[in-house]
Amino acid sequence: MSAQDQIRETVEKNDVVLFMKGTKTMPQCGFSSRVAGVLNYMGIEYTDVNVLADAEIRQGIKDFSDWPTIPQLYVKGEFVGGCDIVTEMTLSGELDTLLSENGIAFNKEAADKIREANG
Numbered sequence: 001m002s003a004q005d006q007i008r009e010t011v012e013k014n015d016v017v018l019f020m021k022g023t024k025t026m027p028q029c030g031f032s033s034r035v036a037g038v039l040n041y042m043g044i045e046y047t048d049v050n051v052l053a054d055a056e057i058r059q060g061i062k063d064f065s066d067w068p069t070i071p072q073l074y075v076k077g078e079f080v081g082g083c084d085i086v087t088e089m090t091l092s093g094e095l096d097t098l099l100s101e102n103g104i105a106f107n108k109e110a111a112d113k114i115r116e117a118n119g
């Protein structure tokens with residue numbers, strides 16, 4: 001299967017996917033660590049894809065989204081953004097809305113705590 005087919009299948013079969021450097025339990029880059037940390041803290045179930053394990057996926061995900069960097073978050077097959085966008089969306093409450101609209105469970109109190117701590 002080509003890298004593009006593999007990526008498409010992954011984002012179609014899993015509600016929330018984070019393409020990242022390292023894993024959700026052992027991130028290997030500060031940007032990936034920040035996004036995984038938010039998702040972990042908010043108790044969101046997600047699939048992590050370590051792009052450092054596969055050079056074709058690392059390049060392929062940039063081509064797939066036409067976005068030059070990693071991490072990349074997908075919800076229900078749609079590209080959401082990287083670290084800056086996910087951080088902004090967390091602080092503005094837009095991420096809560098997006099998750100709710102897509103029926104993705106998350107811990108609202110934890111999301112509120114992130115906002116309180118960064119408000």
Ligand SMILES: N[C@@H](CCC(=O)N[C@@H](CS)C(=O)NCC(=O)O)C(=O)O
Nearest residue numbers: 029031068069070071082083084085
């Ligand atoms: N501003 C970016 C920061 C992410 C970033 O700069 N990632 C770099 C360094 S980890 C990257 O993916 N470079 C391409 C690569 O390593 O393949 C964001 O919001 O996600």
